[in-house]
Amino acid sequence: MNYYAKRRLKVNQFRQRSILLNWVTLNQLNFPLFQTARWSFLLIGMFYGKQRYDYLKPRAEEERRVEEAEKKIREEQEKIAKALAEASEDTILK
Amino acid sequence: MAQAVQKLVAKVPTLIGAAATYSKPRLATFWHYAKVELVPPSPAEIPQAIIGIKNIVTGVNSGRLGQTTVKDAFRNGLVCTEVMMWFYIGECIGKGGIVGYAV
Numbered sequence: 001m002n003y004y005a006k007r008r009l010k011v012n013q014f015r016q017r018s019i020l021l022n023w024v025t026l027n028q029l030n031f032p033l034f035q036t037a038r039w040s041f042l043l044i045g046m047f048y049g050k051q052r053y054d055y056l057k058p059r060a061e062e063e064r065r066v067e068e069a070e071k072k073i074r075e076e077q078e079k080i081a082k083a084l085a086e087a088s089e090d091t092i093l094k
Numbered sequence: 095m096a097q098a099v100q101k102l103v104a105k106v107p108t109l110i111g112a113a114a115t116y117s118k119p120r121l122a123t124f125w126h127y128a129k130v131e132l133v134p135p136s137p138a139e140i141p142q143a144i145i146g147i148k149n150i151v152t153g154v155n156s157g158r159l160g161q162t163t164v165k166d167a168f169r170n171g172l173v174c175t176e177v178m179m180w181f182y183i184g185e186c187i188g189k190g191g192i193v194g195y196a197v
Contacts, residue, residue: 015156029173031130032139033146037177039134045184053189053197060197 001009135143153159162170189195 030142030146030149032135032142034131034173034177035133035135036140036143038132038180041177041181042184042187045181045186046188047184048181049185049188049190051188052185053195056195057197 186192
């Protein structure tokens with residue numbers, strides 16, 4: 001067998017063996033992996049929740065403030081419009 | 095009416111006893127699995143987890159992932175789903191509420 005045939009054989013053997021190994025290890029349940037994954041996801045989730053809460057809280061307060069100011073302006077305008085409407089309607093059913 | 099309430103109150107201890115006897119074996123099995131799966135990983139087990147991740151990566155690279163059986167793929171999918179749910183549980187803990195952010 002010449003050099004290149006030998007190299008090809010070696011590479012194929014390595015591929016076969018690595019495929020077999022990977023097959024075996026994915027078929028078995030790797031419990032430490034699940035445990036670390038669960039707890040790390042829990043901690044990451046806690047961090048993410050806290051960050052998102054801190055991000056959303058000032059924005060919600062700002063929005064509430066803006067909404068209140070706009071509501072006041074809107075109510076005043078509605079009052080003015082109602083007063084105008086009441087003054088300008090002319091029915092005899094008063 | 096009062097007699098019915100008295101009878102109900104007298105039955106409560108038996109109900110509690112029945113609930114205890116019903117739940118004991120189930121609690122035992124739950125504890126049996128929880129001791130294996132839900133405890134935090136000791137520092138000795140973390141290298142195994144890293145090896146597991148490397149195996150998955152090499153499996154994806156070598157294309158061996160296409161050779162999993164449907165049964166294995168289903169089981170792995172369930173495990174991944176359960177692990178993802180822990181992320182959402184953590185998010186609920188971090189944001190201080192179950193439904194929505196309390197802003």
